Amino acid sequence: xxxxxxxxxxxxxxxxxxxxxxxxxxxxxxxxxxxxxxxxxxxxxxxxxxxxxxxxxxxxxxxxxxxxxxxxxxxxxxxxxxxxxxxxxxxxxxxxxxxxxxxxxxxxxxxxxxx
Numbered sequence: 001x002x003x004x005x006x007x008x009x010x011x012x013x014x015x016x017x018x019x020x021x022x023x024x025x026x027x028x029x030x031x032x033x034x035x036x037x038x039x040x041x042x043x044x045x046x047x048x049x050x051x052x053x054x055x056x057x058x059x060x061x062x063x064x065x066x067x068x069x070x071x072x073x074x075x076x077x078x079x080x081x082x083x084x085x086x087x088x089x090x091x092x093x094x095x096x097x098x099x100x101x102x103x104x105x106x107x108x109x110x111x112x113x114x115x
Contacts (some may be wrong), residue, residue, distance in 0.1 A: 007015070033040050 033039075
C-alpha cells in the first residue's frame with residue numbers, strides 16, 4: 001500500500017492555473033448580451049416586471065377603494081349616531097316640557113283650591 005504523495009509546489013501552481021483557465025473558458029463560453037436567447041430572456045423578465053407592477057397598482061387601487069368605502073361607511077354611521085342622539089335630545093326636551101306642564105297644572109290646581 002502506497003502512502004499519500006504530497007503535491008509539490010509546481011503541482012499546486014499547475015492546478016491553480018488550470019482552475020483559472022477553466023473559469024475563463026466557462027466565462028467565454030457564455031452567450032453575449034446580443035445573443036437572441038439572452039435578449040428573449042431579458043424581454044421575458046421585463047414583461048414579468050411590468051405585469052407585477054400592474055398587479056401591484058391594481059392591488060393598491062383596490063385597497064384605496066376599500067379604505068374609501070370603509071371611511072364612507074364610518075361617516076354614515078357617525079351621522080346616523082348623531083341624528084339618533086339629536087332625536088333623543090329632542091324627545092327628552094319634549095318629555096321634560098310635558099312634565100313641566102303637568103307640574104305647573106298641579107301647582108295651579110293646588111293654588112285654585114286654596115282660594
